[in-house]
Amino acid sequence: MHDLIELYFTNVDPYFPMLHRPTLERSLLDGVHTTDRRFGALILMICSLASQHSNDPRTLSEGTESEYSKGWKYFRQIQLMHRFEDAPSIHEFQIYPLASLYIHTTNVSSLAFFLVAIGIRSAHQKGVHARHFVVSDNTIETELWRRAFWCLIIFDIYASVTLGRPRVTLPENVDADYPQEFQMGLREKAKDSHTGTVPQSEPSLLSFWTYYIKLFEIVGLANQAFYSVNDSVKTSALWNRLGIPSTEWGQKALIELDAALNKWVDSIPSHLRWDPQRQSEILLRQSSMLYATYYWAQFQVHKPFLSRSSQSEVGPMFPSVTICANSARSLIGLLETHHRQLPFVALPLLIGPLFDSAIVLLINLWRGLRNLVALDPSKELGDVRRCISLLGMYENRYSFFFL
Template sequence: MFIFPENDLLWQLIHIFFTEVSVIIPVLHRPTFERAINSGWHLLDHKFGAIVLTVCAIGALYSDDPRVLVQDTKLTSGWTWFRQVRLVRSNFIEPTSVNELQLFCLAYIYLRQNNMYDSAWPLVGLGLRLAVERGIHCLKTGNSRTMESELCIRAFWILRSFDVVQGLTMGRPPGITSEDCDLDGVAECDDAYWDQTPHNEAFTQPVGTVSLLSFFTHYLKLIEIAASVQRLIYCVNEKGVSRQKVAKELNSDVERLVTFCP
């Protein structure tokens, strides 16, 4: 039932998404995503089709192609595809899928870029609740990290970062705190190296090659500092909180992180 962009525009918008957005917010695994589209999976599976439509909508925000507009204004970029997506399912009986969590991340990115913060806020909270229901907030993979587990971990940390940033921006409490989370960090391994290596080691970045995920992992460290500000500095109930002491400790944390960054 979905209406997708023409094939040339589809691939143009996908390329824009991965070069402009995914390098900062790594929601998807590009090789798997593109293989699925080449196989026509977006025409058969409505969950994956919704993700493709949302990726196209986000790519449209950075495109000068007139076909991305509904009306003669950039505010309507991508709306042709985003408005087809159903963001909340009719029931919550079925298990939460990776695609669903990814969709919440992508929908937030699109709505935020269109200054629809209030519309995006509930999606983050719902995404986090569904992730917790699945147990992703305490997901420990050990030596058995898989593509699905890595995508779940990415989606959770992205939703967590959105929760903190928008909470600070709009003066709202977080949906989940650091104390509630005990999952693996994002693997600093570029998408091209997720498959098994000749030595049978998955998710191994080649020695001497800096991963594009390095930015995201350091960004998440800053997010945790911001979460401390949100929890301790801007808390409603400030009993027992020495804001001056907390501010000093947080400044030290930022200085250490900045010193560590190359």
Template sequence: MPVLHRPSFERSVREGLHLTDMQFGGLLLSVLAVASWYSKDPRVFVDGDTSLSAGWLFYKQIWTSPKKFEPTISEVQMYCLLTLYTCGVSGPQVSWMYLAIGICCLRQLGEYRRKPEGHMDPEDELWKRAFWSFAALERMVCPCFGRRLGLHVEECDVEPPLEVDDECWDQEFALCAEKDPTENRKPSQVSFFVCDSRLGEIWGDATRRLYASKKAKTLMGWESLDWEQRTVADFDSIMNDFLDSIPTHLRWDPDSPPQGTFFDQSAILHVTYNYILIAVGTNPVCLATC
């Protein structure tokens, strides 16, 4: 999940921005909290506690009270990482609060809509990454708590993130933005996030339609048996189209699997793809008509 642009984030830390900017300071603390999960250094644990407390010392220092000013990109990124961190604590329900705050910030600033043609710069790209990261987190958190999605496909038309790795984006952003993503460009790790986000959109739309309440189905005209059968068939077609659109370096091939990071990314896409097929195919609508 490329919430941050690593080179620019590390540059801001070296310049001491966290000492003068409270929002960026909170972002740095949230990064340290999440990173603590992957550290065995006892300094990231609460004194006398186990590794289950990893990151708590950083998390409890973050100040998240409402402000009278428009949210900044650092603040929104912080809420995204706090959502991720609190999913792994003993009271994960608080992750829903951070998720909701972050989505409200995006709506307040209109960052769920496409930018005007030609309006593209590094900060805009950070906002796109933030939006798609929240969309991915929402589709992960909502099913766990049995809550409905707040971001719907028909309401949001944000372009997907540029399929450019951080080192290229930091130095040659304008050049990379103008090129065809498939032209003379090495395979990007961000391509996985774009594909996974597309799967998330399909899954979110499927659950909204097939698992909607009776009242919602009546209001939207989704209640006839014929409609349900056609909808399931449409989703099967959409999933097939998605499979054809996966970049070559992320396609799962048991005989010649991808290598390195691309192996993990390809496996995750493969598992998620089949999970959605199973979830849609075993929907009560399908079982009732088999």
């Protein structure tokens, strides 16, 4: 159990920082996991996720050697239904984003959408979505609620984009503060035991998380703009503030969203900018995930305009196919460099972007051949094979269906 907890905080927590390690370990030392079913379920959930990063055969289900089963024997012991007449505890609430992350990598990945919905409705019940939410006299628990909530928001956007289903909640219904700029779990000796603050002499590893959230907010806005089933979204207050009249919807929305992405990438702090020579392994991994997701975000903004008919709506100023193809090559090259320099650590939310990159490159090849554009098909297909090779690194342990 302690080996798996160590693996969790090494390979999962830096990218989805939901837990406070000192508090968790104190509870384990006091034996809370043997008396509190909700905390015990949280520990089982941690073991499930960590098992996907473990080579220990004890993490496999009994009677099988399939690595797809890693962690399943822990996960299947957890009861995930929330009794809505009672407000959830922090431990119960934290299970939903963690379970969504685990389920996302299995052959029942679409169930993550339902777990996210239960988690967000639990957050509404507790009031975590509002800026005034606070746990009296406990700044750490307040922050833990907030972090778990933002994880659910990210998974909600990701599931909506990948499954083509409406989101559980929308930006206008979220007023929660972003996670605070202090690190939880990796530099505990430097922290105040009550507030969890970290000295400001070194960059906070949590700043990655704030930028990651902001990037997903842009993706969510693009998804809402182009795929809402009700056209009234185009005249809502959310979009009126961008100055987009409905008669110029396609071009104006694309310009605004593209500008938002450019502003976001220009604002990335120096310690998170992509630099393959960076010495800090964790910062290099965070930077890789941030930039790879940025290239995928460009797909989401330009995706509605990849066809010729849609391209005519925005004109030659935005050659969406070319922009997406360049982003796909950049994403593949970045992750090749990342995995060549560092021991492989699976980052599940990059499986979808890798798959999308291959599709974008095939669309670019098809468009080029159809329009008699001078290009080298063998080079284009070579880039697709590079993408498939990267996906192959995940296939032993991650069973993934694309719907």
